[in-house]
Amino acid sequence: MKRFLEKAVKWLLTASGFVTSAVILLIIGFLFTEGAGLFREHVIEEGYVLALNRENPVKRMNAAQIKAVFDEDVTNWKEIGGPDLPIVTFRLEDADRYFSEEALGKQYENAGALIAGLVADNPGMVAFVPESMIPEGADLNFIEDRTISPGEVFAGAEWFPTATPAPLFGMWPLLAGTLWVSLFAILFALPFGISIAVYMAEVASERVRGFLKPVIELLNGIPSVVYGFFGLIVIVPLLQQVFGLPVGESGLAGSIVLAIMALPTIVTVAEDAMRNCPRSLREASLALGATKWQTVSRVVIPSSMSGIASGVVLGIGRAVGETMAVLMVTGNAAVVPTSILEPLRTIPATIAAELGEAPAGGAHYQSLFLLGVILFFITFFINLCVEFISSRNRAKNR
């Protein structure tokens, strides 16, 4: 009976381990398949075409050029390799400017033929219309429809996921924003975190430590939205006044909030590492006549370096993945940051803010999953670093 029970428990533990791993792998697989779908999507919004006059030789346009044309930033075809002709753009909403209600028909059944005729008559016109509306055999040129290329996505500098006719999915500003704000967060958190850890492990009396430790761990328990509120109401106006900025929502506000949030992780792990420093090392140092401070700085900190480092790396991981607080204080402007006092946009904030309204299964939706994949790789890399550092530590202590 007892053996049977033991077997059952063993089986149960194995099963739970495998089920959890399988679920995690499934989630990752899901993330990858959804994200990779972006590269099968077309540059021009699904169901639409860009129709040109027969005489216009322009065949290819990338998403950035299409946007510039429809924003009227590019106004002549020769700027994108065509003839010297002014560009006239046409959207469905412009239909009533060119045609009367009667001509279009009650159900707009004549619209397709009218638009095709209009484009055929205007050599410089580019029309953004549904594919289904263009009558068959219309005498028009169409911009070649390509799928979105990885180069445009990973190196693109513009994030306009809802732009029509061609959304832009340049992820570089988001990636740069995430890394930039995390870097500064860790620069702020590191000196504070290490000094608090040293104080708690070496200087503070048992009573002070017994009070400080739960307080610092309490920081971990504050919901990130609350940090965001605090940042938006207190830190943002403060920075605005101190630095005389036109706008307070900036990378700096984000990194300060993130630094506060990463602090407990760094302090707890680093302090544990220092307290685990072998007593024999400490006593040997003191016996050689070293002062307490010399012992701490020359013996305890170097010997627990790998523990401190993994605390720091875990803190970075927390900063990279943080969503809500950053969403509220960084201003979310999708530009590649050149200084920390400018607004910037991070990957998690983008996903959280945009997933709710992105049409399911569309290119925008898939691009958000791809951002998730990038984030996954960043944190994966960070976890590998922790693994590497602590394994080196184990080897050294042996």
Added chain:
Amino acid sequence: MKKEQILISIFAAFCMHGQADAQRIKGSDTLLPLTQELAEEYLAGHPDDEIIVTGGGSGVGIAALPENTTDIAMASRRIKFSEKMKFAGLNLDAREVIVAYDALAVVVNPSNPVDSLTREQLEAIFRGKITNWKDVGGEDRKIVVYSRETSSGTYEFFKESVLENKNYMSSILSMPATGAIIQSVRQTKGAIGYIGLAYLNRYVKPLAVSYDGGGHYAYPSVDTAADGSYPIVRPLYYYYDARKEAAVAPFISYALSQEGQQSVLEQGFIPVPRTDGQADGEGEND
């Protein structure tokens, strides 16, 4: 024994209650408070029915319609062509009802001396062509432009109406919610942003807007929006599957009734013109 019986009967009652035609309404966060209010009032008159209202965004609501996880989808933008194509592929005939109109107010910090802007000026500001307030008659101060998130219906509508479908500048500050825009405009001197009329409060200053190049300016209010003199007004929609018309019709007709439209007004939205007005409008078109 008796206790069990009671429990079972309670459980059974619970199940049966769930089976009663619970209507699920999902979608736009703009319409969420209004729909909740309408649902509460409707249920006061129809205690046997059940209505569950959830938010999530216009896209979520419309995506839930073919998946049959909602009966009515709330949307603060019109259904997109791609979504229509998807519905057509699934043989789903989505009906559209306008329940209310929402006006967007363009707001600035109360210390800003600028009172009015034309559509062209607004377009230039939101597209980054004008970057200093002195170019539109204000102080020498950098303009800080706040916008909603790219996927919000409000963002789309403002882009359609004010920017004439051109894109915002890329360095625009996008905020996750209307409340955040108000907070930021309130504490940033050079700020400009746009919010729903219902959210207008004394911490931000609304601007008068002109769509005819400075001929007529109008301040945003329920009256100016209703009589058409204020130009930035958008319709708010309910979408439903035509096959479920019988189930959803009572609630929708309540929403469009005089009482329903009264709560529309109380919630800070603009009521749909009365039915006779609608008939007139159609007559003009023909």
